[in-house]
Amino acid sequence: MLELLRRHMEAEALQLFKAMGDERQEPEQMLAELEAWASTLNHDADWCMLSIELQLHANRSQSFAQEYKKVWDRHRSEIGGVIGQLFDKLGRTLPAAPEELAAAFMALSHGLALQRMSTRPDPSGRLIMVFLRGLIASAERLKEVVVPTDDPAARAPKKRPAKAKPKR
Numbered sequence: 001m002l003e004l005l006r007r008h009m010e011a012e013a014l015q016l017f018k019a020m021g022d023e024r025q026e027p028e029q030m031l032a033e034l035e036a037w038a039s040t041l042n043h044d045a046d047w048c049m050l051s052i053e054l055q056l057h058a059n060r061s062q063s064f065a066q067e068y069k070k071v072w073d074r075h076r077s078e079i080g081g082v083i084g085q086l087f088d089k090l091g092r093t094l095p096a097a098p099e100e101l102a103a104a105f106m107a108l109s110h111g112l113a114l115q116r117m118s119t120r121p122d123p124s125g126r127l128i129m130v131f132l133r134g135l136i137a138s139a140e141r142l143k144e145v146v147v148p149t150d151d152p153a154a155r156a157p158k159k160r161p162a163k164a165k166p167k168r
Contacts, residue, residue: 002054002064006071008047013078020085027090034086034132038125041109045122048113076102092139105131 019033058068080098083105087094094101105128112124 001050002067002071005047005050005054006074009071009075009078013075013082016079016082020082020089025089030086030089031133035125035129038129041122041125041128043122045113045116048110052110052114076106078102079106087136087139088142090136091142092136093142095135095139101135 015037016034019030019037021030021033025033054064054068055072058065076099079102080100083101084094084098096104108128108131109124112122112127116122116124
């Protein structure tokens with residue numbers, strides 16, 4: 001069962017890396033790709049349930065806990081890497097360590113899967129994106145690094161283009 005979960009987590013991380021796109025991808029396109037991925041999250045809540053069951057088993061069995069922790073830590077690290085990459089591409093400072101944020105999003109996903117009722121649509125992906133967009137919006141912008149230079153022209157302030165006058 002743990003091997004099945006490990007494979008599922010690897011596939012999920014790969015999907016997220018693909019959603020991040022390449023360096024040329026615009027931030028809004030990247031967020032749209034993540035939104036599309038999130039819309040499929042927990043459609044098969046059995047994966048969350050399996051993870052929760054195995055986590056509960058790890059709490060009862062120290063020997064199993066060692067193996068479960070390896071799988072869990074790797075997934076948390078991969079998801080944290082995606083979160084770190086996202087904030088970096090958006091020019092934002094992470095509000096917490098990437099792996100802490102990953103663990104929080106994983107807990108949110110699992111908690112929502114536990115609360116899911118089959119008669120209602122699953123809000124997991126939408127809510128994860130709400131929280132993610134909120135974190136992004138509240139995050140400080142990264143400060144630009146100024147590289148010192150001996151060239152006085154490079155240090156001179158750049159002129160901004162004049163604003164166009166409104167037409168009457």
